Amino acid sequence: MATTNKTNQTKTVEQLLNRQVANLNVLYVKIHNYHWYVKGPNFFTLHVKFEEFYNEVTVQMDEIAERILTLKGSPAATMKEYLELSSIQEAAGGEDAKQMVQNLIEDFATLSNEYQEGIEAADAAEDQPTSDMLTGFKADLEKHMWMLRSFLG
Numbered sequence: 001m002a003t004t005n006k007t008n009q010t011k012t013v014e015q016l017l018n019r020q021v022a023n024l025n026v027l028y029v030k031i032h033n034y035h036w037y038v039k040g041p042n043f044f045t046l047h048v049k050f051e052e053f054y055n056e057v058t059v060q061m062d063e064i065a066e067r068i069l070t071l072k073g074s075p076a077a078t079m080k081e082y083l084e085l086s087s088i089q090e091a092a093g094g095e096d097a098k099q100m101v102q103n104l105i106e107d108f109a110t111l112s113n114e115y116q117e118g119i120e121a122a123d124a125a126e127d128q129p130t131s132d133m134l135t136g137f138k139a140d141l142e143k144h145m146w147m148l149r150s151f152l153g
Contacts, residue, residue, distance in 0.1 A: 009121065009124055009125035009127075010071060010125050010127070012121050012125070013071065013118065013121050013122050013125050013127055013130055014068055014071055014073035016114070016117060016118040016121050017064050017067060017068050017071075017073075017075075017118060017130070018068060018073070018075060018076050018085060019085050019086070019087065019114065020060075020061075020064050020111070020114060020115070020118065021061055021064050021065050021068070021075045021076050021082075021085075022076050022081060022082040022083075022084075022085035022086040022088075023085075023086050023087060023088045023110070023111060023114070024057050024058075024060055024061035024064070024111075025061060025076075025079075025082040025086075026082055026083065026086040026088045026089075026090060027057050027088050027107055027111075028054050028057045028058060028061065029090065029091075030088070030089075030090055030091040030103075030107070031050050031053050031054040031057060031104070032050075032054055033091040033093070034046070034050050034091065034095070034100040034104070035047060035050035035051055035054065037093075037095075038050065038097050038100060039096075039097065040096070040097045042097050043097075046097055046100070046101070050100075053104070053144070056140070060137050063133060064133070065077075067129070067130055067133060070129075071127075071130075087110055087114065088107050088110060088111070091103075098152065101148050101151060101152055102152065104144075104148060105145050105148045105149060105152075108141045108144055108145050108148075109141075109145060111137075111141055112138050112141045112142060112145070115134045115135075115137055115138040115141070116134075116138060118130070118131075118134045119131050119134045119135055119138070122134065
């Protein structure tokens with residue numbers, strides 16, 4: 001019985017991680033959209049910051065996908081899967097700089113909350129490496145949210 005429970009917990013961790021692979025891929029495209037289309041007096045600041053964000057998102061996405069593979073799972077790897085699994089929405093297009101920043105705060109909060117769910121599932125499955133990885137990513141997101149909220153005043 002314990003083996004079945006452990007297998008189910010590992011499967012739950014894999015499912016939660018796969019949602020994050022999808023979220024991060026959708027977010028990567030969204031942040032690129034913002035990077036390319038931001039306008040206004042904060043262009044230079046936000047253009048550079050958005051590039052930093054999409055580079056960081058790439059690292060997180062890759063590390064999570066590789067963790068899924070380490071757990072003998074299969075990470076999502078198509079746009080169709082990403083859009084089906086993601087709880088992050090694509091950019092609508094036409095957002096102004098302030099709305100772009102606000103949307104990223106909300107998206108980072110979604111990721112942070114879902115990372116917490118993953119941390120709890122990993123802890124229940126006694127999967128310390130996954131828990132540690134998500135804890136570090138969550139801390140980074142919390143700092144980004146604070147900075148973006150400060151940017152908006």
